[in-house]
Amino acid sequence: METKEKLSEVKNFIDGKFERNGQKPMNVESPIDGAIISTILLSTYADVDKAVKAASEAYKTWSATTMKERAQIFFKYRFLLEKNIQELTELIVLENGKSYGESKAEVEKSMELCEFAVSLPQIVSNEVQEVSLGVECRTERRPIGVVASIAPFNFPNMVPHWTMPNALMLGNTMIMKPSELVPLSVVRMSELLKEAGLPDGVFNVVNGGKEVVESICDHPGIEAVSFVGSTKVAKIVYKRATSNLKRCVALGGAKNHLIVLPDAHLDMTASNVVASMSGCAGQRCMAASVMVGVDKVQHIIDKMVEDAKKIVPGDNLGSVISAAAKERIEGYITAAERAGATILLDGRGATVSGKEGGYYVGPTIIDHVTPEMSVASEEIFGPVISIIRAKDLDEAMDIENSSNYGNAAAVFTQSGGLAKQVMERASAGMIGVNIGVPVTREPFSFGGWNESKFGVCDITGRSSVEFWTQNKKTTIKWNPEAKTNWMS
Numbered sequence: 001m002e003t004k005e006k007l008s009e010v011k012n013f014i015d016g017k018f019e020r021n022g023q024k025p026m027n028v029e030s031p032i033d034g035a036i037i038s039t040i041l042l043s044t045y046a047d048v049d050k051a052v053k054a055a056s057e058a059y060k061t062w063s064a065t066t067m068k069e070r071a072q073i074f075f076k077y078r079f080l081l082e083k084n085i086q087e088l089t090e091l092i093v094l095e096n097g098k099s100y101g102e103s104k105a106e107v108e109k110s111m112e113l114c115e116f117a118v119s120l121p122q123i124v125s126n127e128v129q130e131v132s133l134g135v136e137c138r139t140e141r142r143p144i145g146v147v148a149s150i151a152p153f154n155f156p157n158m159v160p161h162w163t164m165p166n167a168l169m170l171g172n173t174m175i176m177k178p179s180e181l182v183p184l185s186v187v188r189m190s191e192l193l194k195e196a197g198l199p200d201g202v203f204n205v206v207n208g209g210k211e212v213v214e215s216i217c218d219h220p221g222i223e224a225v226s227f228v229g230s231t232k233v234a235k236i237v238y239k240r241a242t243s244n245l246k247r248c249v250a251l252g253g254a255k256n257h258l259i260v261l262p263d264a265h266l267d268m269t270a271s272n273v274v275a276s277m278s279g280c281a282g283q284r285c286m287a288a289s290v291m292v293g294v295d296k297v298q299h300i301i302d303k304m305v306e307d308a309k310k311i312v313p314g315d316n317l318g319s320v321i322s323a324a325a326k327e328r329i330e331g332y333i334t335a336a337e338r339a340g341a342t343i344l345l346d347g348r349g350a351t352v353s354g355k356e357g358g359y360y361v362g363p364t365i366i367d368h369v370t371p372e373m374s375v376a377s378e379e380i381f382g383p384v385i386s387i388i389r390a391k392d393l394d395e396a397m398d399i400e401n402s403s404n405y406g407n408a409a410a411v412f413t414q415s416g417g418l419a420k421q422v423m424e425r426a427s428a429g430m431i432g433v434n435i436g437v438p439v440t441r442e443p444f445s446f447g448g449w450n451e452s453k454f455g456v457c458d459i460t461g462r463s464s465v466e467f468w469t470q471n472k473k474t475t476i477k478w479n480p481e482a483k484t485n486w487m488s
Contacts (some may be wrong), residue, residue, distance in 0.1 A: 004476075007037055007038040007184065008041040008388065009038060009039070009040070009041070010028065010038050010039065010183045010184065011037050011041075011187070011207075012047060012051070012206050012207055012473075013187065013190040013204060013478065014050055014051045014053075014054050014201075014205075014206070014236070015057075015058075015200050015201045015204070015205075016098070016194060016199075016200025016201060017200075018187075020041065020365055020398070020480055021041065021043050021044075021046075021047040021050070021201045021206075021388075022040070022041025022042050022043040022044065022047060022138040022207065022208060023041060023042060023044055024041070024042045024043075024158070025040070025045075026039065026040050026042055026178075026180060026209075027039055027040075028039075028040055028095065028181070028182075028183065028221035028323070029278045030094050030095060030097070030185070031091070031096070031097035031319040031320065031321050031322060031358060031359045031431055032097050032318070032319050032355055032358045033354075033357045033358045034315075034323075034356040034358060034359070035357070035375065036235040036246065036328055036413075037094060037095065037184075038183075038184065040180055040183055040207050040208075041207070042180070042207070042208040042209050042211065042212075043206050043207055043208035043212050043400075044208075044211055044212075044215070044298045044360055045211065045212070045215040045218075045275065045345070047205050047206050047208070047212070047328040048175065048212060048215040048216060048219055049215075049219065050177045050217055050220060051204040051205075051206050052146055052175065052221040053201075053221070054201040054433065055146040055173035055174065055201055055202070055204055055221075055235065056145075056146055056173070056221055057176060057201055058150055058173050058199055058200065058201030058202045059143075059145060059146060059173045060466065061170075061199065062171060062199060062202050063142075063143050063172070063173075065171075066122055066213065067120060067121040067124070067169065067170075067171075069151070070171070071117075071118040071120070071169065072170050072197075073193075073196050073197045073198050073321075074114050074117050074118045074165055074169060074196070075118055075451075076196040076197060077114060077165075077192060077193055077196035077198070078111055078115060078118070079198055079306070079404070080192045080195060081107060081110055081111050081114065081192065082111060082229075084188075084192065085104065085107050085160045086315055087188070087289075088157060088188060089103045089104040089106075089107055090103075091156075091157075091185050091188060092106055092107070092157055092185060092451050093181040093318075094184070095156060095181075095183075095184045095185065095320055096154070096155075096156050096182050096318075096321065097281070097315060097318045097320065097358070097359070098280055098281070098318040098320030098323065099315075099317065099318045100360065101316075102279065102280055102318065102397060103485070105449065106155055106157050106158045107157055107158075108376055109158045109159050109161075109162040110128055110158050112441070112442065113158070113161040113162065113165055113166075113208075113442065113460070115117070115164050115442075116166075116167050116442035116443060116461070117165030117168075118169070119171045119319055119443075120166070120169050120338070120465070123443070123462065123465070123473055124141050124170070124465055124469075125194070126138060126139060126140045126141070126349070127139045127408055131475075134475045134477055134478065134479040135476070136473065136475070136476045136477075137292060137473065137474070137475050137476075138473070138474040138475075138476065139471055139473050139474075140471070140472045140474070141465065141469040141470075141471065141472075142171070142250075142469060142470055142471070142472050143170050143171030143172045143468070143469060143470075144172060144223045144247075144468065144469060144470050145172060145173075145221075145223040145224075146172070146173050146174070146175065146221055146222050146328070147167050147172045147173070147174050147175075147222065147223055147224040147225070147226075148174065148175040148177065148216045148222050148224070148225045148226070148229075149164065149167070149174060149175070149176050149177070149225075149226045149336075150213055150216065150225065150229070151163075151175045151176065151177065151178050151179060151186070151228060152179055152228045152229045152235065153179035153181040153182045153283075153321050154179065154280065154283040154284055154285075154321070154381075155280075155284070155448075156179070156184070156185035156186065156248060157185045157189070159228050160176060160178065160185070160186055160189060162228070162459050162460050162482060163226050163459065163464075164176065164189075164203065166204065166460070166464045166465070166468055167199075167464075167468045168202060170465065170468045170469050171178075171469075172224075172468055173203070173204075173422035174202070174203050174204065175204050175205075175206055175216065175222065176190075176203065176205045176206075177205075177206055177208065177212050177213065177216060177284035178205065178207065178388055180208060180209050181208060181321060181322070183207050187205065190203060190205050202329065206388035213237065213379045214240065214342070215401070216239070216279050217237060217240040217241040217244060217246070218244055220244070222246060223246060223247070223248075224247045224248065224277075224467070224468070225237065225241040225246055225248045225250075226248070226249050226250070226459055226467075227248070227249070227250040228250075228251045228459070229250075229251075229252070230252060230379070231252030231253040231297075231379070231404075231452070232252075232253075232452050233252075234250035234251060234253075234453075234454055235250070235252070235451075235454060236245055237250050238250040238454035238455060242455075247455070247467065248390075248454070248455050249447075249453070249454070249455035249457055250453070250454040250455055251285070251385065251447065251448070251457070251458070251459060251460055251469055252405075252425050252452050253285060253379040253381075253407075253451075253452065253454065254285040254286070254287075254379060254405050254407030254408065254448065254452050255289050255290060255377065255378070255403045255404075255405040255407075256276075256285075256286065256287065256289050256290070256377055256405075256408045256409060256410070256428075257289070257290045257291075257293045257399065257400040257403065257409050257410075257426075258273055258276065258288045258290070258292070258405055258409070258410045258411075258432075258436060259291075259292045259294065259393070259396045259400065259409070259410065259411045259412070259416070259422055260273070260291055260292065260293050260294065260297050260300055260411075260412045261294050261295075261296050261297075261393070261396075261411065261412060261413040262296045262297055262417060263414045263415060264297070264300060264412035264413055264414065264434075265412070265414065265434070266299060266300060266303055267303065268412075268434060269300050269301055269303075269412040269434070269460045270303035270304045270306075270307050271307055272412070272434070272435065273288055273291055273385065273412075273435035273436055274304050274307045274311070274363070275306045275408075275436055276288035276370065276436030277289070277383060277385035277436075278308065278311050278317060278383040278436050279361070279437065280318065281317060281318045281319060281320050281361065281382065281383050282320075282329075282352075282379050282380070282381060282382040282383040283320060283321060283325075283382065283385060284436070284437075285288065285407050285408075285448075286407065286408055286430075286439050287381075288383065288410075288437075288439045289379070289380065289384075289386065290369075290376060290385070290386050290387075290388060290399075290437055291385055291386070291388070292387075292388050292390050292396045292399050292400065293387055293388070293389050293390065294390050294391075294392060294393060294395075294396050295387075295390075295391060295392065296386055299452075301344070301367065301387060304365060305344050305345050305365055308345050308363040308365055309349045309363075311362075311363045311383075313347075313350045313351075313352055313360040313361070313362050313373045314352030314353075314355060314358070314360065314462055317360075317362070317363065317383065319358050319359045319360050320359050320360070320361055320381075320382055321359070321372050322359055323359055324358065325362070325381070325382070326359040326361055328380075328382075329380055329381070329382035329384060330348045330349075330359050331359060332374060332375050332378070332380050332382075332384065333346070333347070333348055333364055333366065333375070333384060334365050335373070335374050335375065336369060336373055336374070336375040336386065337366075339373050340366050340368070340370075341367065341369045341370075341373060341375070342366065342367040342368045343364050343365075343366055343367075344365040344366065344367050345362075345363060345364055345365040345385070345437060346362070346364060347361045347362025347363050347364035347383060348361070348362070348364070350362040361382050361383055361384075362383070363383045364384040364385070365385055365387065366385070366387065367387045368387070368389065369386040369387055369388050369426030370388065371388060371399060371402065373386070375387060377403070379405070393418060393421060393422075397421075397422070397425050400426055400427070400428075401425070401426065401427045401484075402416050403427075403450075404450060405450055405451055406427050406428045406429060406448050406449030406450030406451070406452050406453075407428060407429060407430065407449075407450045407452035407453075408429070408430040408431070408432065408437075408438050408447030408448065409422065409426040409428040409429050409430075409431055409432070410431065410432030410433070410434075410435060410436060410438055411423075411426075411431075411432070411433055411434075411446065412434055413433075413434070415452065419433045425473065426449075427449060427450060428448060428452075429448035429449040429452065430446070430447075430448060431451065433471055440461065442461050443458070443461050444459055444461050444462070445457075445458030445460050445461030445462060445463035445464060446455055446460040446461065447459055447460075447463070461485070
């Protein structure tokens with residue numbers, strides 16, 4: 001896809017209207033060729049406050065509607081996503097740099113998330129029980145109020161749909177803060193939601209950077225905050241939001257280990273590992289980052305290199321998000337080389353004809369990495385995989401569990417017994433068996449352990465219901481003829 005002429009300035013979406021809020025302007029670049037595609041004004045606390053007031057007013061009516069009524073809007077919205085899938089796909093390509101196929105898959109996942117949301121009337125049900133003679137107890141799920149969602153750059157369409165459909169379907173109103181690097185997809189989302197019939201003020205978008213994030217954490221009118229991004233920022237957001245007595249779930253970074261055993265299926269393992277490390281240019285928290293090769297796995301490594309050579313930047317491999325990201329990723333590769341690792345496939349210096357200004361890193365495979373190297377312990381967020389050799393499964397598990405992160409882990413083997421050991425022993429929230437990207441699908445929830453997630457509950461699926469609601473408990477007695485105290 002070629003970048004088009006400069007798009008209109010990105011505006012905030014507050015109370016059903018686009019407004020030119022904010023102060024300092026910032027250019028929005030397309031990473032596929034470095035072209036400026038739009039501008040954005042970085043919002044302030046005043047802009048967040050205006051959005052909160054609109055959301056608070058809308059909450060009065062929206063929270064009183066039935067889930068069945070809300071579902072009708074999201075039925076229509078899901079249809080609009082499908083109707084506009086080409087446009088939405090091209091927006092992702094333009095602002096994020098993903099390949100067309102990956103971008104389309106992202107929109108399709110957003111549609112799936114909406115499908116789960118409209119099923120919530122069948123999933124979320126009240127509990128009623130006669131706990132004593134003539135005495136009834138009831139538990140109901142109620143919305144919590146105005147909530148906020150802070151989204152990252154790597155999935156400009158899908159990650160906002162991790163939170164928005166469920167939170168709104170459950171009766172909350174929302175402030176969405178997209179990454180300032182990729183604001184265009186969320187702008188289009190807000191237009192489609194309005195077209196679907198969502199009342200004004202239920203969904204609001206405030207664009208900006210650090211000041212908006214801090215304002216969301218501090219604003220007394222916001223009851224809950226979700227965050228997806230780096231561990232460094234996730235910690236800050238979680239501490240700041242909870243110190244202001246908000247509930248918060250903050251998803252951070254990852255250093256996912258794929259443990260490859262000698263009996264692993266050759267073709268399936270090689271293709272899965274390579275796809276995991278290179279998909280979305282490695283800019284996803286579920287990407288394979290470290291392969292732990294147990295004993296005799298050279299034949300699998302050779303096949304990985306063969307498969308990875310078929311991945312071509314600008315063709316079936318998208319760009320990374322920025323020049324700074326490209327420089328950082330290539331710096332990790334250089335540091336590993338200087339530390340004594342072997343570069344089996346080198347993606348440094350990648351360029352794409354006609355898009356020389358783009359930010360591309362080719363697929364990179366680094367062998368003979370040791371645990372103390374930076375490529376083995378730090379999140380790279382690029383199409384790079386490090387190979388650490390282990391003599392047996394026990395050593396492999398020690399390597400896996402030494403990481404501060406705990407988002408995902410996987411094992412490749414034909415042995416059910418060995419697979420079960422990894423499933424039980426790996427300190428990670430999501431486990432794959434012969435699957436390189438063990439992303440859970442609805443109704444199962446997404447979320448890691450350790451420094452990959454802060455807060456209780458997960459961000460999607462059934463677990464998100466608990467996060468976005470609160471329980472109201474009611475005890476009822478109508479029969480005055482019952483003489484005993486029901487508490488006795």
